[in-house]
Amino acid sequence: MILPIVAYGDPVLRKECEEISKDYPKLDILLENMYETMYAANGVGLAAPQIGVPIRLFLVDATPFGDDEDLTEEEQKQVSEFKKTFINATILEESGDEWAFNEGCLSIPDVREDVFRQPDIKIEYFDEDFKKHTEAYSGIIARIIQHEYDHIEGVLFTDKLSPLKKRLIKGKLTNISKGKTNIDYRMRFPNAKKKR
Known part of the structure; x- marks a missing residue:
């Protein structure tokens, strides 16, 4: 079932999420x-708070970057096969x-900005079968993992922008x-005027 994605301004996006x-x-x-919701919105990641559930859970599917010409052949191969569920990460x-990359977010449609992040991470998480993993990515x-991880910490990519950009x-x-x-996927807006 395709769920509505919570828009910027909803307090759930600012919560530090609970482990499950x-x-x-x-x-x-x-x-x-x-x-299903992530694919319907053409996303490469989705965190549980983005559908209004404040738990430490997010998904990543980097496969759309598989044909990105800016990536090396090896990187293209890695991303074209990368699809994972991260629980309690x-x-x-x-x-x-740090390097800049133009980021967007399903909860903040029509806003894209360059965000600086470090290129290498080490992460510990459980998969959908609750098997524990410790892995390194770059x-x-x-x-994508850092962006989704920020969501379960109550942080949005816009928080990382300069005061002027903000x-x-x-x-x-x-x-x-x-x-x-204007969006072509289901959303829930916190401050929308109710239709009578």
Whole structure:
């Protein structure tokens, strides 16, 4: 089932999310719905708070970057096969020289900005079968993970922008929270005027 994506301005996007246990009710259905929702919105990642559920869960599917000409052949191969579920994730380490990449977010449609992040991460997480993993990632995969990980920490990519950039997009963000945006996927807007 395709779920509505929560728009900028909703308090759930600012919550530090709770860990879950393997007994979390209907986790398989939640995951299925989240993947369906992410694909319907043409996303490469989706975190549970973006569908209004404040738990430490996010998905990443980097396969759309598989034909990105800016990536090396090896990187293209890695991203074209990368699809994972991250539960109760903790980033243990971030390293390397920060690099800029133009990011967007399904909860903040029509806003894209360059965000600086470190290129290498080490992360510990559970998969959908609650098997524990500690893995290292770099480049675009690390960046998508960092972006989604921020969501479960209550952080948005717009928080990482300079004060000037934040001022420049303030009006756009206010409009998004009110539902004044053109999107082709289901959304829930916190400050939209109710239709009578």
